[in-house]
Amino acid sequence: MAFENLLPVSDAVIAHAALLHEQSLFSQIKIHSRQDGLPELVELQIAIIGVRENRGAVDQIDIPVDFTSVRKALYKLFPGNWHTTIGDLGDLDAGESISDTVYALRSIVAQLVKNDIIPVILGGTQDLTYALYRAYDELDQMVNLVNVDGDFDLGDSSLPMTNKSFVGKIIVDQPYNLFNYSSLAYQTYYNSQEEIDLMEKLFFDSFRLGNITSDLSSVEPVMRDADVVSLDLSALQAEVLGYMHPEHVNGLNGREACAITRYAGLSDRVSVFGIFEYVLAGRTETAAALVAQLIWYFIEGVNYRIKESLTDRDTEFLHYSVPVEDELLSFYKSTKSERWWIEIPFLEGANNKLKRHTLLPCTQADYVNACNQEIPERWYKAKRKNEI
Incomplete structure (x- = not known):
């Protein structure tokens, strides 16, 4: 059973959250705790999972992955007039190898999607997006992947996969289930001309940061056609994340990022959403607060989905x-x-x-x-x- 690998939310986080306002999100989220175990999946529509894996980083970061601050920030937010049932299934610990982590995450996501539960994955390095994509292998469908990132992440697919080359692996690895790849908010100076030419050759969509910020509504149809949405936190301005990614001086601001995640939630079709490259650097409480709001806006979008039958x-x-x-x-x-x-x-x-x-x-x-x-x-x- 894939979910046996999930670690419960820590007692310290739950004890801290128990002091929050009775109408906070904490009182509505069904939480995987050491005392109560996993919530019943049949009751859930959205499942939050942390993945403690960062070995795919190009610049190896020997820092533990910990989502304690994100959970504290998320639990204390107040929900909207929501009808969606949310679960926090805890964390998937890193396996003996990255491939072990990928396999475990792939199995968990596949089972959730089959049960019409939307996984909200919080990572670790963005190469974990490969596991989200491979989860669709058993669903007999082509996949549209949207990557909110300053980089295309095509990389060199002949080398071991990293957080800068996972899209290249997705393109070349069998089975070939990728129909379209869309890159949102890319910054030209982070991408080689070879990668830009390859995007054109494969008829993939790419939207520069300036085009996105000048007309955020252009994101909506792209999200409406997506199955998997992966957001790299380094696509945001360094200052809005408390300099978690200090070298990324340009990028989306907090309001723009939240609007984009809301568009992802509003999409009838998005069935997996991931936020990656959360590292314990800079002012963690600032980044945690924004990541919590990104998750909040995605859930808000899901609650206002409009089911439309395109066959009629x-x-x-x-x-x-x-x-x-x-x-x-x-x-x-x-x-x-x-x-x-x-x-x-x-x-x-x-x-x-x-x-x-x-x-x-x-x-x-x-x-x-x-x-x-x-x-x-x-x-x-x-x-x-x-x-x-």
Whole structure:
């Protein structure tokens, strides 16, 4: 049983939280404790898990991984008008090797996803995202991965995997279940021209930090199409994390990061969310407070998800056909949420796993631009991937 490897939340954290306000999150979260054991999974919709693994760091950090401060900061927050049942399943300790940790985390995440429970993973190094991705191997579907990070993390896939090369491993390792990779808030000077060219060659999406911060709403359709969202804390400005990552002077501010995690929660499709590169450096209480709020905003988003049946397009969607050059683009607008999608032509005889990708989330601006004879870039890339 995969969950037997999980360590309970410490007695000290629980004793500290017991003094909090009776309406705080602590009173609503079902907690894995030494006294009560694991909560019943059938009661949960979101499960928080810490992973004490940081051996995948390029610059080896010989510092223990401890999420005590994050839990204290999270438990004392007040929930919104939420209906979602949350569990804190404790921590997964590092295995004898990194591969042991990856295997254990993969097994846990796979079981949670199969039971319609959204894992919220708090790490350790970001190469643990590989375990989140591999958890989908048994689900017979292609996977869209979104990485909120200053780096593409493609690296050299021929070398042992690190927190700077896990995406390269995801691309080359079998089974090939990756349909799309989107990098949000990347910073050009952290990525080689070779990596930038490879992103274009593979028709992956990339959004520079400046483009994201000037229009945060552009993140929404990307998140709406994601299965796994991985956030690297080094994508945030060093000062907002108490200089946990002091070399990252530029990046997202706290409000922008929280808005992005809320978009991830709002997505009907996101089934795994991870926050990584939490290290015990700098002013830990500052970073812990922000990480707690990132988790809070993700849960807030989940509570306001709008379930829309994209198969029932006749009654709940408005359809617009737009001729652009030699293409006829089909747009759909939800009458319930006013969100937009664009249809990707499905090739007969293609991989059946791609059928769920025939509608691509987009924005109203994409429709307006199409009316002005501009083909949406994300539609073009998705179409090309379908043809390969």
